Amino acid sequence: MPELRKDYILDRWVIIASERAKRPHEFKKEKVKKKEGVCYFCPENENLTPEEIMRFPEKGKWEIRVIKNKYPAVKQEGDYTIKTHNEFYTFSDAYGSHEIVVETADHKKQLWDLDPENIKNILNVYIKRIEELSRIPGINYVQIFKNHDEAAGTSILHSHSQIIAYNKIPHIVESEVKNSKNHSNCVYCTIIQKEKDSYRRCYENKNFIAFTPYASRFPFEIWIFSKRHITRLEECELNDLSSIMNQILIKLKELNTPYNFMIHYSPIKEDGLHFHIEFIPRLTTWAGFEYSGTIINPMPPENAAKFYRGEN
Amino acid sequence: MPELRKDYILDRWVIIASERAKRPHEFKKEKVKKKEGVCYFCPENENLTPEEIMRFPEKGKWEIRVIKNKYPAVKQEGDYTIKTHNEFYTFSDAYGSHEIVVETADHKKQLWDLDPENIKNILNVYIKRIEELSRIPGINYVQIFKNHDEAAGTSILHSHSQIIAYNKIPHIVESEVKNSKNHSNCVYCTIIQKEKDSYRRCYENKNFIAFTPYASRFPFEIWIFSKRHITRLEECELNDLSSIMNQILIKLKELNTPYNFMIHYSPIKEDGLHFHIEFIPRLTTWAGFEYSGTIINPMPPENAAKFYRGEN
Numbered sequence: 001m002p003e004l005r006k007d008y009i010l011d012r013w014v015i016i017a018s019e020r021a022k023r024p025h026e027f028k029k030e031k032v033k034k035k036e037g038v039c040y041f042c043p044e045n046e047n048l049t050p051e052e053i054m055r056f057p058e059k060g061k062w063e064i065r066v067i068k069n070k071y072p073a074v075k076q077e078g079d080y081t082i083k084t085h086n087e088f089y090t091f092s093d094a095y096g097s098h099e100i101v102v103e104t105a106d107h108k109k110q111l112w113d114l115d116p117e118n119i120k121n122i123l124n125v126y127i128k129r130i131e132e133l134s135r136i137p138g139i140n141y142v143q144i145f146k147n148h149d150e151a152a153g154t155s156i157l158h159s160h161s162q163i164i165a166y167n168k169i170p171h172i173v174e175s176e177v178k179n180s181k182n183h184s185n186c187v188y189c190t191i192i193q194k195e196k197d198s199y200r201r202c203y204e205n206k207n208f209i210a211f212t213p214y215a216s217r218f219p220f221e222i223w224i225f226s227k228r229h230i231t232r233l234e235e236c237e238l239n240d241l242s243s244i245m246n247q248i249l250i251k252l253k254e255l256n257t258p259y260n261f262m263i264h265y266s267p268i269k270e271d272g273l274h275f276h277i278e279f280i281p282r283l284t285t286w287a288g289f290e291y292s293g294t295i296i297n298p299m300p301p302e303n304a305a306k307f308y309r310g311e312n
Numbered sequence: 313m314p315e316l317r318k319d320y321i322l323d324r325w326v327i328i329a330s331e332r333a334k335r336p337h338e339f340k341k342e343k344v345k346k347k348e349g350v351c352y353f354c355p356e357n358e359n360l361t362p363e364e365i366m367r368f369p370e371k372g373k374w375e376i377r378v379i380k381n382k383y384p385a386v387k388q389e390g391d392y393t394i395k396t397h398n399e400f401y402t403f404s405d406a407y408g409s410h411e412i413v414v415e416t417a418d419h420k421k422q423l424w425d426l427d428p429e430n431i432k433n434i435l436n437v438y439i440k441r442i443e444e445l446s447r448i449p450g451i452n453y454v455q456i457f458k459n460h461d462e463a464a465g466t467s468i469l470h471s472h473s474q475i476i477a478y479n480k481i482p483h484i485v486e487s488e489v490k491n492s493k494n495h496s497n498c499v500y501c502t503i504i505q506k507e508k509d510s511y512r513r514c515y516e517n518k519n520f521i522a523f524t525p526y527a528s529r530f531p532f533e534i535w536i537f538s539k540r541h542i543t544r545l546e547e548c549e550l551n552d553l554s555s556i557m558n559q560i561l562i563k564l565k566e567l568n569t570p571y572n573f574m575i576h577y578s579p580i581k582e583d584g585l586h587f588h589i590e591f592i593p594r595l596t597t598w599a600g601f602e603y604s605g606t607i608i609n610p611m612p613p614e615n616a617a618k619f620y621r622g623e624n
Contacts, residue, residue: 004606005527008503009491010484014527014607027531027567027595027611073601073608088503089526145600153599164601171605172322179321191320191400214401215317215326219339255339260600280603283339287465288457288572289385289476291592293483294316295326296385299339307336 001078002094004168013171015094017073041065041102041158053099056125063118064125065102066163072098073164080138080167095138096166101125103159110148110159112249119242119249126163126263127234133165134268141169141267144233149258152282169267176264177273186229188274200301202308203247207240210248212301212308219299220255220281222248222308230275231266248279251308257281313390314406316480325483327406329385353377353414353470365411368437375430376437377414378475384410385476392450392479407450408478413437415471422460422471424561431554431561438475438575439546445477446580453481453579456545461570464594473573481579488576489585498541500586512613514620515559519552522560524613524620531611532567532593534560534620542587543578560591563620569593 002017040048043061050068057063078093085091103111103122111119130142146161147154154160169177180187195201195211202222203210210224224244226236252259259281266273289296306312314329352360355373362380369375390405397403415423415434423431442454458473459466466472481489492499507513507523514534515522522536536556538548564571571593578585601608618624 007525007527009494009499010487012527012529012607013605014529014609016528016612017608017610018612027569086506088499088506143601143604143606145604147599151597153597153602162601166606168606173604175322175605182321187321187400194398194400213319215319215324216328217324217326220336255336257339260603262600262604264604278603280600285463285465286598287459288574288592289455289474290465291572291590292455292457292485292574292576293325293487294455294478294480295324296329297326298329300328300330303336312336 002072002074004082004092004094004166006082006090008088011171013168015073017071017094019071019073019075039107039158041100041156041160042107043105054125054128056121061105063105064122065105066125066129067100067102069098069100069162074098074166076136082167092167094166096164097133097136097139099129099163099165101129101161101163103161107158110253111146111161112253114159114246114249116239116242116246119245120238122161123233123236123238123242129163129165130233133163136165138167139165140167140269141165141173143170144263146259146261148260149282151258151285152260169270173264173267173273177267177270180272180274186272186274188225188276189229192225192227200305202305203244205240205244207237208244210244210308212304214301216297216299216301216304217295218280219283219297220252220257220304220307221297221301222279222304224248224277224279226275231271231273232275233263233265236275245277248308252279252281255281255283257283314384314386316394316404316406316478318394318402320400323483325480327385329383329406331383331385331387351419351470353412353468353472354419355417366437366440368433373417375417376434377417378437378441379412379414381410381412381474386410386478388448394479404479406478408476409445409448409451411441411475411477413441413473413475415473419470422565423458423473424565426471426558426561428551428554428558431557432550434473435545435548435550435554441475441477442545445475448477450479451477452479452581453477453485455482456575458571458573460572461594463570463597464572481582485576485579485585489579489582492584492586498584498586500537500588501541504537504539512617514617515556517552517556519549520556522556522620524616526613528609528611528613528616529607530592531595531609532564532569532616532619533609533613534591534616536560536589536591538587543583543585544587545575545577548587557589560620564591564593567593567595569595 053066055062074094074096080095082092142165200211365378367374386406386408392407394404454477512523577587
């Protein structure tokens with residue numbers, strides 16, 4: 001069973017994913033081979049994947065397909081209660097569901113090649129999965145994220161994103177909730193107003209705004225916020241959201257950069273966290289300095305914003 | 313000037329290192345070329361490096377050489393006071409000194425090829441630099457770390473470590489200090505006692521112990537703690553420290569893994585943080601899930617400890 005563990009004293013959580021465990025010599029550094037040959041995410045190979053959870057459209061040729069992850073980081077087994085043993089050992093079974101969203105049937109297309117309409121369909125699939133997974137007892141957050149390219153943590157080429165629903169609110173989301181509550185109004189509502197008039201503003205439509213954050217961790221990091229104070233993906237106006245995502249993705253394609261995105265919103269039993277999506281391009285590598293706590297980013301967000309606005 | 317910035321609401325700090333800034337197209341993903349030809353860290357090329365700070369031994373052929381970093385993340389210029397502007401914008405100049413420690417004159421040797429005696433000499437150089445840098449007004453921490461290989465954040469092959477002395481206590485060190493203070497005795501003193509009898513214990517000598525931490529973030533992550541409660545590198549018994557480092561390095565060489573190490577100890581104006589060194593091999597890549605707060609590690613630390621102990 002995979003296990004969720006907390007650091008002795010820090011609020012730092014790790015899933016020890018024994019399902020993915022290898023023997024030491026298998027970990028030796030080798031160049032990851034891009035998987036050639038059979039693609040398990042392509043149409044006609046549906047029988048090679050783990051259990052299908054849903055597809056869109058339901059009838060005819062599918063465009064989007066949700067399946068169980070073959071090497072899940074969490075499993076719907078065991079005990080989701082977090083316990084502390086012997087003062088410093090805090091743990092539980094890593095409880096939940098780990099799913100793959102195949103974003104297109106077309107092996108040759110990446111998310112950044114898709115139209116806003118396709119992106120909207122993917123967002124609708126996320127909404128359905130969040131709805132269902134949130135109802136499972138013990139699940140405290142449904143984390144939706146994407147890894148594009150090897151340097152962003154995936155070796156599978158066929159365009160896909162992932163869902164990990166589990167028994168812990170991710171540390172960063174938890175901190176955002178906690179720090180939002182320290183203020184009388186939503187802090188992000190205020191921040192959006194300030195960033196709207198800053199050199200970091202990139203795109204805006206009726207319902208959404210995108211800007212490079214003041215303390216960007218990564219070159220070309222960019223965040224999308226809903227302009228109204230909404231706290232769930234299902235409350236979003238999806239035409240505007242998919243349109244602004246598409247604007248960003250086109251520029252990421254221009255950079256041809258590995259990237260991740262993560263959707264942040266109010267945890268199931270909490271409320272008040274302003275809905276947003278963080279895109280982090282992965283052009284730099286964190287080193288020893290970063291892993292002690294301070295991040296070095298060689299690209300000022302004000303310059304990155306110029307790139308997004310097409311000014312350089 | 314490089315600038316230190318804090319996230320709008322999170323305790324997350326970034327150095328915007330404008331000295332390293334590039335134009336957008338230069339950031340496009342390209343395979344980093346291993347620098348062939350002239351090595352700036354080799355003997356005979358001393359005139360090609362920035363200012364030399366010290367060398368060991370002082371006379372004759374040097375074995376260790378400390379120089380200024382050509383592309384410093386921090387500079388001894390401007391204002392080191394951290395200020396908050398307009399409620400959400402916390403910043404200062406990124407103030408301090410960024411130095412390179414060339415660990416050997418021999419281009420063909422890595423730190424893991426050196427003898428404990430060589431390692432001891434390097435530790436003595438760190439001690440001298442900490443002593444001098446700590447005296448500079450405005451410097452709050454002297455971070456010593458190493459990046460080995462590209463996946464650990466360096467493209468320079470010649471064995472070296474780095475020192476960044478700056479006006480901020482790194483977030484993780486700060487959290488360790490804060491959480492240490494929540495207990496009446498040193499938490500790490502208690503943890504060491506518990507880990508000594510665990511499956512995670514790897515090496516031990518009179519003054520030091522090494523174990524794989526309970527919530528290891530990385531496969532084969534390993535920490536060295538002094539067994540006595542000491543809080544500074546200069547208080548360490550260096551024969552035992554270099555000997556236990558050497559034991560770890562030999563096994564990292566066997567894995568041929570990129571890795572970082574970071575030295576954690578009491579910040580200049582604080583006291584009480586138990587001295588330790590964290591080694592993090594870099595065989596896995598953090599993805600979107602990790603950057604939301606929970607880390608997936610496919611190697612149970614108990615199995616990693618067996619590898620260090622030579623049991624598999």
